[in-house]
Amino acid sequence: MTTPDETLWIAPPISPSFPYRVLGKVGEGAMGEVFRAEDVELGRIIAIKRVKATFLRGLEGDDAERALKRFQQEARAAASVQHPGVTTVHAIGTIQGAPFIAMEWIDGVTLEERLESGPAFSFIESVRLTLELLGVLEAAHAVGVVHRDIKPGNLMLGAGGRLKVTDFGIARTARGSLVETQAGMIIGTPHYAAPEQLAGQSVDCRTDLYAAGVVFYELVTGQRPFDGETVYELILKVATAPVPAPSTVVPDLPSELDAFVDRALAKDPNERFGTAREMAEGLQRFFGGTAVGTNERLAIAEAALPSALAVAGTSPWELVRGVVDAWPVTTLPPIPVSAMLDRLLERPLHADAFSGALLVGSAVLLMSDCTLLAAFDPESERSGDTMLAELRDGEGARLAHLPRGADPRLVRQLAAAISPARPRMTGLQSNIVDLSALMQSLIAEGFDGVLRLERGDSLAFVLFSKGRRLLDVFGDGWPFDPVSEAWTEWVRRGRCVASVEEPQLVFPSITFRRRLGGTSLVVVRPEADTGRRLRTDTRTWADAITLQPETAPMAEGQSVLLALVDADPATALARWLVADLESQFVQFGRAGRWAGLVEAVQSAARVALYEAFEPALAAFDVTLRDSRDSSCLVATRAPIGDSATVAAFLESCVALRQRSAGRSLSAAVLVAPSFDDAALEAYMGGLARSARTGRGLLRRLTSHREGWLDTGDGGLHVLLVEEAEGRRRPLVPEQS
Incomplete structure (x- = not known):
């Protein structure tokens, strides 16, 4: 007969040592369980991972101590890695006799769940996710942390599809593992474990890189490189069988990818990539258009590349205002701003809806298809409802019309450029990432959003809509003329940092x-x-x-x-x-x-x-x-x-x-x-x-x-x- 404590955790009352309101259980394993909770002091949703009391009672002596140390090790290993792709640990402690970890709550699904139930990932998405994983591993390895259990079940896809690495429960640190592995014990998940790991031998950062290679293989082919009806058969294949070439599993994949995978999944650690950065550099070249498969969108986009525009300013608002100032302008009669908005946002019966901007003093109101997309004032540095509430009549209103022949979607992408970013990739350094090839890949996949370029205080936007480059906008401070020289040529010798951002409009x-x-x-x-x-x-x-x-x-x-x-x-x-x-x-x-x-x-x-x-x-x-x-x-x-x-x-x-x-x-x-x-x-x-x-x-x-x-x-x-x-x-x- 079980006691209530064995089936349901009755959370303790809120206290200085446990300032959390438990909202409900969201998952559990053999050792622990995870709860969704609210941090009442900081007003945020968090996750609480707790060791089950029933699990601890079933252990004796050294086993119980080893389990507790492993749990503490997970928190300390994760906390030592400073990277946005690692789940943030807020606190560790003990409550009701059992240890707990308070950590970042991630709204999303595991990569394992996504692979099982969602549509297949595109090649570009597979490369992006693997590069994000390698970025986390580079940060972890730099502080001496080897994860040892990289697998889709420990990778979360959060907001905007960004990847987060979780569960450092069996991680090894350079300062010596808090929990020593018993001789010959297999640590990790067999499908993703390297040969040396399955053999119970010593492991290092290259073991994590092997697991990352298996994850990448599964992303691009839809299957794992090795499988078996028994664990023994699986271990034997991992140790001795050649890796099936990805191009033989999915014929559309570039044959050059086979060599990359062979090196990533080499049996001998000495034949693999030596570091996460080296492996990432080997993967970067597949951002080129040929690796994606050239299509009509790429050909159309290359046939009519848009011109670039140089404007004054270094902030997003100033750059967008500079674009609007280059459009043809009509001065409006002195009528109330509210009446002007009513007319512009009303759908006309026998004419096209207005697309462009309403300029009231220094304020800019971007409109398209009878919708007010964004409102901002670079001078007052206000935007949205606050700025609209301060608009006054009699400030001299003008209409800036979208130029004839311009893509109507340009207004929407300009609005997206000044809205809070939803980054898909960030921190892409031009001396490491081929930004020109990246742009071709964005075109090929039909990307909709903004490629943001930064160099110190200088800012630029490359605006895309469904794979078409709409406009390149460059502000002050760039050491070349973006109108006379393509930035894709300059970036081969100059340096900047890029980010890929998906549109996330915040309407007034x-x-x-x-x-x-x-x-x-x-x-x-x-x-x-x-x-x-x-x-x-x-x-x-x-x-x-x-x-x-x-x-x-x-x-x-x-x-x-x-x-x-x-x-x-x-x-x-x-x-x-x-x-x-x-x-x-x-x-x-x-x-x-x-x-x-x-x-x-x-x-x-x-x-x-x-x-x-x-x-x-x-x-x-x-x-x-x-x-x-x-x-x-x-x-x-x-x-x-x-x-x-x-x-x-x-x-x-x-x-x-x-x-x-x-x-x-x-x-x-x-x-x-x-x-x-x-x-x-x-x-x-x-x-x-x-x-x-x-x-x-x-x-x-x-x-x-x-x-x-x-x-x-x-x-x-x-x-x-x-x-x-x-x-x-x-x-x-x-x-x-």
């Missing part, structure tokens, strides 16, 4: 309001567990709440809608309201004082985005509706949390509450990056003034409500929330 709120106005999402909650609910179970239940469009995606336009919904900050706010807000008030014992707000999020059955109740009323970003379709909560995000914003929001709440469409409202939420003291005074003053009427004063004296705005015939809770870097903090001042 106005884009979401216009494209998603009236969109309805259904609140889908998991079935409640009728059994005992622990706190971690409650958190897991809340995490499972989803918002789904009412109509199923059936067309290409609907897939675009889903992508917009997924990126929409108002949708993220709605999900937080429904899934997280109640628990915060319950946790701090304030649910009773905010009963109307808590009941609103509990009863939410549908979310309406950017709903306008009546033409005369301001639209709210989020409206929660109950099962009877009555509005119960509204919320709005504001770029600036000042007193004017708060006062206008309170007025909008009163106006809506006094209309028939808003009679059922019980709560309203205003979100901003921060609220200054004047804004908080406007908030408290507005609530106090609403309670000075006879009925309002009586209700205030006979209730314990907080954040209550009296509207004469009832009222509603009004909550201020500060939102920064994806975290939201309710401001709940006491009322006397």
Whole structure:
């Protein structure tokens, strides 16, 4: 008979030595288990790896001590390698008699899972992933760490497909292994282990390089070089059988690859690549177009290479502004900026939609296909909603038109160049990587994004769309003329650092309001567990709440809608309201004082985005509706949390509450990056003034409500929330 501790870890309470809220188990092995958790002090999601108590109880004497040391070794080995491709270790410790490691949480899948269930990797993707792996191994070997268990199951694919190396549990360090290997013991996974490793002999960095070679072989061919019905048969093949040439497994692969693989998987370590850098240099040459397979896109792109443009500046905003300044310009009549935006973003019936930029003073608003893609001001160094909120009429507006014959996708790629980067490859030094060959490979694969070049403070962009080079943009400080000399020629003798970045647009709120106005999402909650609910179970239940469009995606336009919904900050706010807000008030014992707000999020059955109740009323970003379709909560995000914003929001709440469409409202939420003291005074003053009427004063004296705005015939809770870097903090001042 098992005890509860053997089947379920009841996490300890939050304390200075364990400042983590455990959210749920995500995996386990024979020795340990992994949990998703929240670091409550730093406000981030982490992973906690813990040795099972049942595992420790099953060991005796030296075995138990060896297991504990191996667990500690994993943390120390990983922590000693300073590289973005290694899982970051935050802390190690002991809790409830068992050691644990708090480490970086990676949203993604293992390479093993991706190989089993996903589509085959392209040759270029296979090379990229292997180069990233070799970069990690170079950093590890430089500090004397040999991983000894490189395999797809220990490689994670995180955001943007970036590779992370995990599980240093059997790593050996130059200072001597904390856990000594018993004589003749096989350490590692047989399919990826080198011959000397399977023979129980000494290992070094070349053992890791052999495993990296096996991973690469599996990526490009879809199968491992050796297999067997038994472990003995497998070990015999690894030790004696020749490596099947990749070009015989996949005929489209270049025959030159066979020699590279033969060296990477040589039986004798002395015949392999000596270092990870040497192996990476041997692989770099396959970034050339011939290794990928020349196709029509490459031929078309080479036939009409775009010109380069030299502009002033060293920042992304300055470079994009320089491009726009080279376009033909039309001066606009003095009309309000909001009216100009309405006209430009409205789809015309008998003409093409505007593509280009609206220039207002020093501000630039990039537009294409009736969509505002980005907004920025190089002089004020502001962008997005904050910059748009500061635009003033009468600053002299002009239209910069995309030149005739230019690819319409250029505007979108310019917007991507100034958005937060989603790097696919970084730190590519031109003296090591053939950047010209890399560019050809990007063209051949149909790359969509930006090749960023940097040399000190100097910056340049090479913009691609579906494999076509749209434009080369060079700022100040480059030691050659990019207009008269191709940068691909200069880079053969000069030095710079390159990164390959996929587009990741961050639209201003106005884009979401216009494209998603009236969109309805259904609140889908998991079935409640009728059994005992622990706190971690409650958190897991809340995490499972989803918002789904009412109509199923059936067309290409609907897939675009889903992508917009997924990126929409108002949708993220709605999900937080429904899934997280109640628990915060319950946790701090304030649910009773905010009963109307808590009941609103509990009863939410549908979310309406950017709903306008009546033409005369301001639209709210989020409206929660109950099962009877009555509005119960509204919320709005504001770029600036000042007193004017708060006062206008309170007025909008009163106006809506006094209309028939808003009679059922019980709560309203205003979100901003921060609220200054004047804004908080406007908030408290507005609530106090609403309670000075006879009925309002009586209700205030006979209730314990907080954040209550009296509207004469009832009222509603009004909550201020500060939102920064994806975290939201309710401001709940006491009322006397």
